[in-house]
Each structure stands twice: as structure tokens, then as C-alpha cells.
Amino acid sequence: MNGSNEMKPVNTSDLMKDLSQSFKSSFLTHWYSTLVGYLSGTKSFYILLAVGALIVYGGAMAGLDAMRIGYRHAYGVTREISWGILISTYVFFVVTSTGLCIVSSIGHVFGVKDFMPIAKRAVFLSIVTIVAGFTVILFEIENPFRMALYNVISPGLTSNIWWMGTLYGAYMIFMIIEFIFLQLENHKFATYAGLAGLLSGIAAHSNLGAIFGMLHGREYWYGPYLPVYFIASALMSGCATIIFFTWLGYKITSEKMDRPMVRSLEAISKLCILMISIVLFLIIWKIITGLVGGPGKVEALKAMLIGPYAFNFWVLEIMIGLLIPFALFFTSKGKNLNTIFIASAMMMFGIFFMRYDLVVLGQAVPVFYELGVNEYKGILPYMPSFHEIAIVLLGMALTGTSFILGEKVFRGHKSEIH
Amino acid sequence: MKKLKLPTDDMKQERLDSVSTMERREFLKIGLVITGVFAGGTILSAMSNMNKVFAAHEGKVEKYPHKPHYSMVIHQDRCIDCERCVEACAKTNDVPAYGYRTRILEKDSPDAIGLKKEFIPVLCNQCNNPPCVRACPTRATYKDKKTGIVMMDYEKCIGCKTCVEACPYNARYFNEEKRSVDKCSFCYETRLSKGETQTACAAACPAGARIFGDLSDPKSEVFKLVHQVEKAVWVLRPEVGAEPNVFYMKG
Numbered sequence: 001m002n003g004s005n006e007m008k009p010v011n012t013s014d015l016m017k018d019l020s021q022s023f024k025s026s027f028l029t030h031w032y033s034t035l036v037g038y039l040s041g042t043k044s045f046y047i048l049l050a051v052g053a054l055i056v057y058g059g060a061m062a063g064l065d066a067m068r069i070g071y072r073h074a075y076g077v078t079r080e081i082s083w084g085i086l087i088s089t090y091v092f093f094v095v096t097s098t099g100l101c102i103v104s105s106i107g108h109v110f111g112v113k114d115f116m117p118i119a120k121r122a123v124f125l126s127i128v129t130i131v132a133g134f135t136v137i138l139f140e141i142e143n144p145f146r147m148a149l150y151n152v153i154s155p156g157l158t159s160n161i162w163w164m165g166t167l168y169g170a171y172m173i174f175m176i177i178e179f180i181f182l183q184l185e186n187h188k189f190a191t192y193a194g195l196a197g198l199l200s201g202i203a204a205h206s207n208l209g210a211i212f213g214m215l216h217g218r219e220y221w222y223g224p225y226l227p228v229y230f231i232a233s234a235l236m237s238g239c240a241t242i243i244f245f246t247w248l249g250y251k252i253t254s255e256k257m258d259r260p261m262v263r264s265l266e267a268i269s270k271l272c273i274l275m276i277s278i279v280l281f282l283i284i285w286k287i288i289t290g291l292v293g294g295p296g297k298v299e300a301l302k303a304m305l306i307g308p309y310a311f312n313f314w315v316l317e318i319m320i321g322l323l324i325p326f327a328l329f330f331t332s333k334g335k336n337l338n339t340i341f342i343a344s345a346m347m348m349f350g351i352f353f354m355r356y357d358l359v360v361l362g363q364a365v366p367v368f369y370e371l372g373v374n375e376y377k378g379i380l381p382y383m384p385s386f387h388e389i390a391i392v393l394l395g396m397a398l399t400g401t402s403f404i405l406g407e408k409v410f411r412g413h414k415s416e417i418h
Numbered sequence: 419m420k421k422l423k424l425p426t427d428d429m430k431q432e433r434l435d436s437v438s439t440m441e442r443r444e445f446l447k448i449g450l451v452i453t454g455v456f457a458g459g460t461i462l463s464a465m466s467n468m469n470k471v472f473a474a475h476e477g478k479v480e481k482y483p484h485k486p487h488y489s490m491v492i493h494q495d496r497c498i499d500c501e502r503c504v505e506a507c508a509k510t511n512d513v514p515a516y517g518y519r520t521r522i523l524e525k526d527s528p529d530a531i532g533l534k535k536e537f538i539p540v541l542c543n544q545c546n547n548p549p550c551v552r553a554c555p556t557r558a559t560y561k562d563k564k565t566g567i568v569m570m571d572y573e574k575c576i577g578c579k580t581c582v583e584a585c586p587y588n589a590r591y592f593n594e595e596k597r598s599v600d601k602c603s604f605c606y607e608t609r610l611s612k613g614e615t616q617t618a619c620a621a622a623c624p625a626g627a628r629i630f631g632d633l634s635d636p637k638s639e640v641f642k643l644v645h646q647v648e649k650a651v652w653v654l655r656p657e658v659g660a661e662p663n664v665f666y667m668k669g
Contacts, residue, residue, distance in 0.1 A: 079517070079588065159552065159580070217585060367585070
């Protein structure tokens with residue numbers, strides 16, 4: 001704006017345009033450059049690390065406090081809804097981890113060249129996220145020490161949760177071995193470990209789906225849908241997560257992406273578009289088949305589509321988690337890095353609520369719903385408590401700090417094309 | 419049926435639904451003390467079950483897998499919601515106030531002719547195909563081979579609550595004091611193993627609503643109630659396929 005403009009009679013639409021332009025040019029770019037400055041500057045790197053460590057510490061204290069006073073008092077879970085946000089956050093982390101493992105394997109195990117540049121970081125992050133998941137579930141299991149003992153000496157071989165835990169344990173070890181071999185530049189053994197990790201990860205993850213899918217008393221979950229959906233959804237999460245963290249990683253080291261990395265992100269964007277489509281397809285058919293199901297299933301879907309979970313479903317899951325990112329990926333064709341970064345961030349945010357809604361909604365319809373008794377007529381309430389949210393933040397902060405630490409320690413996870 | 423002269427007969431506006439549950443329970447307890455057993459519950463059995471579809475012959479197999487094959491038949495129409503069973507259960511089995519092994523559910527049928535309220539006692543169904551046992555990662559919960567009771571090995575429970583989720587009957591809760599999931603065991607530890615023949619709830623019921631016994635014994639009352647075709651016998655949520663051993667009937 002210049003002086004002569006100010007002298008003119010005020011035209012409202014011009015003024016609005018000016019204002020919005022100046023907002024865009026000053027605030028948004030300023031915000032952006034501030035963020036970038038923070039991520040790359042040495043001082044702010046330590047500030048971020050300190051903040052992250054503080055949240056981890058606070059979350060761990062909250063978790064220990066919950067252990068001390070008893071989960072029944074500390075958490076918002078009830079007899080009817082005994083799996084809350086901690087279970088859904090655990091699911092969120094292990095879905096992400098499995099997805100990262102699958103994405104990394106496309107390059108490292110199956111040799112697709114475009115997927116190689118991101119693979120090292122993906123392997124590192126898959127370890128970080130599985131550890132974050134295990135940390136969160138540590139504060140959910142009432143007797144974690146007994147778990148370590150009786151999982152081994154009294155295994156329940158018909159139990160999906162036993163298989164899931166055992167396979168994820170193996171998975172974590174394989175991924176760590178793969179990462180070590182990658183650091184040693186021993187690609188032959190890294191590939192073997194990666195393949196073992198991939199197989200155990202997929203087996204573990206489909207078992208996670210089956211934990212819910214094999215509960216025949218829970219109509220909303222029961223069936224072969226969830227193990228399949230979980231795998232598709234994992235790959236989608238993996239794509240979003242690796243785009244998100246690769247972009248951030250380059251900001252931290254304030255380096256410019258080389259050509260293979262840009263091409264790699266482009267390829268992942270395309271895979272991400274495909275996976276969003278597949279997940280949308282699965283969701284659509286889940287809804288359509290569910291609507292002709294029993295009253296309990298219909299009640300759950302009603303809660304999701306027009307009831308108390310409608311905002312979560314339509315706005316957080318469908319719009320922010322799937323449709324807007326789809327549009328952003330599609331229009332940018334994976335070429336505009338900032339756009340696909342925003343899309344991937346939105347997806348991760350939306351996917352978190354996908355897990356939450358899946359876990360809570362499956363229990364929100366009471367098991368005695370169809371009996372028509374006064375006690376169980378409608379959707380049961382659940383609200384995460386302070387302690388639960390603090391532990392969720394612990395998991396997030398643990399991931400974040402491990403990530404920025406990893407970027408520095410492993411120098412941006414550089415790897416040669418081989 | 420002989421009509422009893424009750425002090426409430428003159429109170430024209432007095433209906434069940436205008437009395438709170440707690441008030442009714444308290445009142446019923448006073449009444450029970452005075453009159454003793456409630457005439458087998460027939461006073462309250464206003465609704466006919468003749469048009470009720472006969473239950474699929476759940477559990478009516480020739481050979482039962484357990485001996486004794488413990489089972490319970492609940493005369494749903496005899497339950498008057500006095501909750502003596504719930505109290506007896508809590509006392510016998512050390513059930514904390516925040517949990518329960520058995521409870522009474524209430525069902526209103528506003529459009530029904532006559533009595534518009536029913537009470538449905540629920541407890542662990544000691545299923546033949548228990549979803550909770552299948553789901554337990556450490557075999558902390560198991561189907562006892564001898565009695566068919568779904569038992570807990572409290573020491574092995576890791577508290578993952580998968581069994582709580584798996585149970586189609588909401589029969590499980592996490593017991594803080596035991597640091598384990600807790601559930602009805604037909605009073606095995608507290609009564610049956612000590613020579614008693616009744617569960618605490620069945621023994622405490624003043625209306626004879628809960629009949630406990632050995633389903634594999636043709637001389638037992640539960641056997642006779644389940645193995646007949648005149649009256650409908652059903653189980654809760656048969657579609658789950660858990661094959662429960664708690665049966666319901668009216669009349």
C-alpha cells in the first residue's frame with residue numbers, strides 16, 4: 001500500500017483484498033519462516049528437544065501417578081468401555097510403524113528404486129513409533145510385569161492379543177537389526193532382516209485387527225474386515241508419516257532435497273493417493289453393509305454418521321484425514337513439497353481420530369442393547385481423562401524428540417542409491 | 419388366582435414406574451420380611467409367554483461335556499428386583515462396590531397390557547464356547563474341565579481387559595484389590611468346593627427365581643426345566659454362538 005491509495009475513498013472490497021494480501025504476505029510467510037528457522041537453528045533445535053523431553057517427563061509422571069492411584073480412578077474408562085484413548089493411541093502408533101515398515105520394504109526389500117531414498121528414515125521411524133506404542137500400552141496394561149512373565153510361560157495360543165504382542169516384539173527386534181545393518185552398510189543382511197520385519201509386522205498387524213475382528217460379541221467389530229482394513233490403512237499411514245517426517249527432516253538439517261529424494265516423495269504421494277482411495281472404498285462398503293445389519297450395528301453407524309461421533313467422522317476422519325489430503329495430493333501431483341507436507345500432516349491428525357472412533361464406537365453400543373433394558377438403551381459415554389491425554393502426549397513427544405534426535409545423530413538418514 | 423388384599427390397593431395412582439428403583443427395593447425388602455417367600459413369584463407374572471417362540475434347543479444335547487455340568491435356570495417372571503442375590507454375591511465373593519458379578523436389569527414395556535416392567539437377572543453364562551477364554555493371552559481365564567465353570571487364575575491376569583471386551587454378557591470387571599479381572603464362578607471357591615450345593619445368589623433368592631444345578635443329572639431341577647417343550651426356554655444373545663449355560667424362562 002502506498003500513500004495515494006490511502007487518500008482514495010475507501011472501497012471495502014479493495015480494503016479486504018489488501019488486508020488479506022498483507023496477512024498472507026506478512027503473517028503466513030513469517031510464520032513459515034519462523035517455523036523453518038526454529039527447526040534448523042541449532043539453538044532452537046535444543047529448545048525443541050528440551051520441550052519434547054519435558055512433555056515426555058510430564059507424561060511419564062502422569063502415567064506413574066495413574067499406576068499409583070489405580071487406572072480405575074485415573075482413567076475415563078468404564079466396565080463397559082474398558083478400552084479408551086490409550087488403546088486407540090497404541091493402535092495409531094503401531095499402524096504407523098507397520099506402515100513405515102511396509103513403505104521402507106518396497107525399496108529395501110523389493111528393490112523399487114524410487115522408494116530407496118526414504119527407506120532409512122522409515123526404518124528408524126518405524127522403530128521409534130513401535131517404541132512409542134509400547135510405551136503408551138505400558139500404562140494401559142494393569143500388570144505389565146506379569147505380562148512379561150506369563151506371555152512366555154503360559155501362552156494363550158488362541159488369543160490374537162498374544163500373537164499380536166509376540167509378533168510385534170519380534171518385529172521390533174527385526175527392525176532394529178535391519179537398522180543396525182543399514183548403518184553398517186551391510187545391505188544383504190539388512191534386506192533379510194527387513195523381510196523378516198515385514199512378514200512379522202504384517203502378521204502382527206493383521207492380528208491387531210483380529211483382536212477386534214474376532215470378538216463375536218461385538219457386532220461393530222466382528223468379521224474379517226478389520227484385519228484387511230488395518231493393513232490397507234497401515235500403508236496409507238506409512239505414506240503420510242514418511243512424507244511428513246522427511247519434509248521436517250530436511251528443515252531440521254536445513255538441506256535441500258536432492259533429485260532422487262524429490263522423486264521418491266512424488267512416488268510415495270502417488271501410492272498415498274491409491275491407499276486413500278482403497279481406504280475410502282473400504283469405509284463406504286463398511287457403512288453400506290452395516291446399515292442392513294442388526295440393530296446394534298445400525299446404532300453404532302447412526303452414532304458415527306449423525307450422532308455424537310458425526311463431527312469426528314465427517315470432519316476429522318473424512319475431510320481432514322482423507323478427502324482434503326486426497327485433493328491436495330491429486331492437484332499437486334506430488335510435486336509441490338509444501339502442499340504434500342500439509343496433506344500428510346492433515347492425514348496423521350485425521351488418522352489419529354480414525355483409530356479413536358474405531359476403538360470407542362465398537363464398545364459404545366452396549367452388549368445388551370438388543371435386550372431393550374433400561375440400563376443399556378443408547379450409546380455409552382466415554383471421555384478421556386487428564387491422565388490418559390498426558391500419556392497420549394508422552395507418546396507423541398517421544399516420537400517427536402526421537403525423530404529430531406535421530407536427524408542429528410544419523411545425519412539426516414542419508415543413503416546411497418544402490 | 420386368589421387375590422391378596424394389599425395395603426396399596428386403595429392407592430389408585432400408585433404404579434411401579436412412579437416409584438424409584440431404590441424406594442421399590444427398600445419396600446420389597448420390608449415386604450419380604452413380613453410375608454416370607456413371595457408365593458413363587460406368580461403374583462407378578464402378568465405377561466403370558468404362550469406366544470413366545472420356543473428357544474432353539476440350546477444346550478439340550480444328549481451328552482454334556484462336564485460332570486457335573488453346572489447350569490442355572492432363571493425364572494425371569496419371578497424376579498422382583500429385591501437384589502438379595504446381588505448382596506449375597508458381593509458378601510460371599512468379596513465383590514467391591516464398584517463392580518458386580520451379577521446384577522438385575524430392568525425392562526419397561528410401556529405398551530404391554532398389565533404389568534409393564536420386567537426384571538432380568540444377569541451373570542456369567544459359563545459358556546460352552548467362551549469368547550473370553552479364547553481371547554485371553556495368558557490362559558488366566560479357563561474353562562474348568564470338570565465343572566464347566568469359566569474360572570480365573572488371578573495370578574496370571576495381566577489386566578489387558580480383552581476378556582472384558584470379548585464377553586457378550588458384560589460379566590467381567592477389573593478388580594483392583596485382586597489386581598485381576600474378576601467374574602462369577604458359580605461360587606466355586608466360596609461355596610461349591612466347600613460342599614454347598616447352591617450358589618449364594620440362588621440360595622438368597624426369596625422368590626425362587628434362580629435355580630442352580632447339574633444339567634447333566636436327569637434328576638436335577640435344571641435338567642427337568644431345560645428338557646421339556648411345554649414352556650419356552652431361551653438364552654441371551656444366542657446369535658453370538660457362545661453356547662451359554664444360563665437359561666431363562668417364564669411361567
